[in-house]
Amino acid sequence: MYEFKADNAGTHWWHSHTGLQLGDGLHGAFIVREPPETDPHSALYTEDRHVMVINDWPDPPQMYRYMEEMQDQWIVPMPINGGWRLQSQHFAKTLTA
Known part of the structure; x- marks a missing residue:
């Protein structure tokens, strides 16, 4: 918890x-x-420390949606120690270096 004058x-x-x-819920x-x-x-009141923020839960997260749309232009597999593979249930393709 942070405390400061405001x-x-x-x-x-x-x-x-x-x-x-913002789409993934970074707000409050x-x-x-x-x-x-x-x-x-x-x-x-005697207790004043509770706050409720209600938000929907995006699935898949917004970054996965963005990466799937832009993967041919944005994601570039890079071999590390001879190979690297990106596979996710959120992607239409499996990318292999």
Whole structure:
């Protein structure tokens, strides 16, 4: 957990600015809490550490979809120690160096 001073108390939203990361769920809630002595609602609860973020689960992950679409242009198998093989249930092809 990180603790630091911040202004503008409330619930904020953070997210990646890379489409593939955003599509795979790199986002969440960012909560700036009012100090208890200035929060008029602090007496209404005793626990304030839980946050729920609901998101769908992409399968396959966005990177696999991108790689499958672009594999002829983007994925280039590279031999390491005499050979290398990329095989995944998410790809239409098996690539062999």
